[in-house]
Amino acid sequence: MKISTVDFVVGVANLKQLPKTNLPEIIFIGRSNVGKSSLLNKLCNRKNIARVSATPGKTRELNYYLMNKDLYFVDLPGYGYAKVAEHVKAGWTQMIEEFFHTRRQIALAIQIVDARLGPTELDNTMMGWLDFYKVPFLLILTKADKLPKNKLIIQMNTISGQLSKYKHLVGIQPFSAVTGDGRIDLLKTIDRQIEEKELPSSKLVTSAVA
Secondary structure, three states: OOOOOEEEEEEEOOHHHOOOOOOOEEEEEEEOOOOHHHHHHHHHOOOOOOOOOOOOOOOOOEEEEEEOOOEEEEEOOOEOOOOOOHHHHHHHHHHHHHHHHHOOOEEEEEEEEEOOOOOOHHHHHHHHHHHHOOOOEEEEEEOHHHOOHHHHHHHHHHHHHHOOOOOOEEEEEEOOOOOOOOHHHHHHHHHHHHHHOOOOOOOOOOOOOO
């Protein structure tokens, strides 16, 4: 895939606002401050496509970006920021679970974790949701440049063993927003998952939540 055009479409705070199309969607998920925005910017070869809140955990919208006029990248709110009120966390949880459950256009979820730390308890909770709702997902180890190559390989092997229980995990890949390492591999995986995805046959879905 070569990304030629990137257009911000909408920030979705309510699932009734979801785009009424059957274009494939690639969703990006990760803890607050894990480097999700940096990954998106590097992946698209743009400086500031990802909308970043000045306060971590404040943004509660699903941000839709139209790529090459024929698929969406969807930036989900970061999770795990301690200062977010419990009722806000609960509302976000309900919305995201419903999104996973009902959004048939999702071709791939990209779960982002810090290569140095590996998946946290919250990351495993999120991957558990993805697996339960049968959403194919790819684990991306971001900030891979922070680890020596041999330690990165050991870390990937360790994590691979830990995540063997997930039926819908399609792979584990390292990524560096600093060096760009892993960018081509990630784009290839996205291409492959889009090709394998069976999308709704109609041009428009019948409701905002497909």
